[in-house]
Amino acid sequence: MVRFENVGLRYGLGPEVLRDVNFHLKKGSFHFLTGPSGAGKTSLLRLMFLSLKPSRGNARIFGADIAAISPSKLPKMRRKIGVVFQDFRLLDHLTTFENVALPLRVQKQRPASYRDDVMELIEWVGLGARADSYPPVLSGGEKQRAAIARAVISKPDMLLADEPTGNVDSALGERLLRLFIELNKVGTTVVLATHDLELLNQYSAPRLQLKGGELNVTG
């Protein structure tokens, strides 16, 4: 599903933030992505959700070379990937419901076909009473849950989450981890970037450990 071979990434003429990254994610696998702040976790995730192109090396996703994907094919590729951003990236002028429904809306699906599914997921993440609220009035944890709901609403083939439990208490963090595990069990490939040791200890999964731009795979 994802294969990186000797991948390097630099921003402009700056130093390489990722060096000789090698790993392979099989379809339906679950991986933690760990490492200290500034190690390159977000950059690696950005490569995986097709927001960046590698400076060198061979990076393939769903069998396609990331560096060579044509712009016209990008939207369909991206629809297979759900992303939870560290800073949520909810649209402030849309309600929680509309934010969660956004991936389905951009796929031009009819509202009647997804309205109940969206509401059900919002209820499941505990935001039923906040469906009509706008992000500026949501707490950090509520925004996090809305962002997760948006990432999984279209049942993506791969879910990339950048610190998804960073703003929630341990009970909710555990619940959200269970959601990721459930999604993984139905075939979604999950990469969960975190440095939350408690979360890492709750589930046994291979770890992609980044340090100084270099990656080690353990477990």
Next chain:
Amino acid sequence: MQARAPKPAKSRYKGRIFSQILPDTGLSGRALTASMSIMCYLACLALGTLIIVSKSVNLWSSNIASEVTVQIRPANGSEMQAAIDKALEVLKATPGVTATTVLDKSDAAELLEPWLGSAKVLEELPIPRLISVEIDPDNPPDYDQLANSISVEVPGGSLDTHRQWQAQITRTAGTFTLSSYGILLLVSIAAVALVIFATRAAMEANRDTIQVLHLAGAENSFIAFQVQRHFLKMGARAGIIGMIGGLASFAALGFATKSDQAGDLAQVGRQLLYGPLAFSPENYALLTIVPLVATLISVTTARLAVVSMLRRVL
């Protein structure tokens, strides 16, 4: 009494109209609408000027084309009245001539008075006599042949077809028309440039939203549609404001001046709005082109600009 049960959460969004994906903020501000309205107003004035000039020229030309003048200069050894009679005889025999009016000596003297002064002096001078000849515009005579007959058969006679004036009017009207087209072109170019700048600003203001849309799998055409619908509303609004301003200006031109001379700008201005004798819908139809074209320019330019910008983004 039992309290009514709350509506199930699932049904709350049924029939709901979703918010716009791109907010109005930063997309089509008042300054942009005001600038576009001014462009549309200028376009309306240019278009109205085209119509007015065209109508005026038609009026002036038809007046000139339906009348020619025979001038008889006093010639040595010839009797003026005999020459006039001969000229009338020639004119009556010419097909296409519908009526003739001989200007008597005092009328001719009045015409010359601004240049030669007192009528008493004029009485003693050998003044040329004029015959006003009305022509059937649909079946005009052969002017060359008529001029030849007059000059050969009438001593001191010549035919003035006013072609020189007609040519000057046509040239002047051509200059006005060309200027109006030039203004329309410049206004259109300025409107396109304005929309391009506004689109860039809008894209910059909504950079984060567009990035989220991209990552959610939105196609460029979807994002372009979201942007262009804002510019559609803005273009239509600005076009209508500009058109109303233009119509108000022509109404003011028609009523602020009192002149009622045929072909006068004020009179033609009134005709532009209300038709010569009956309502003339083609004039209104022409002016409604302004909001339509403004909308088209806004939407097309915005779409092309957005697609071009999105192509540069991964």
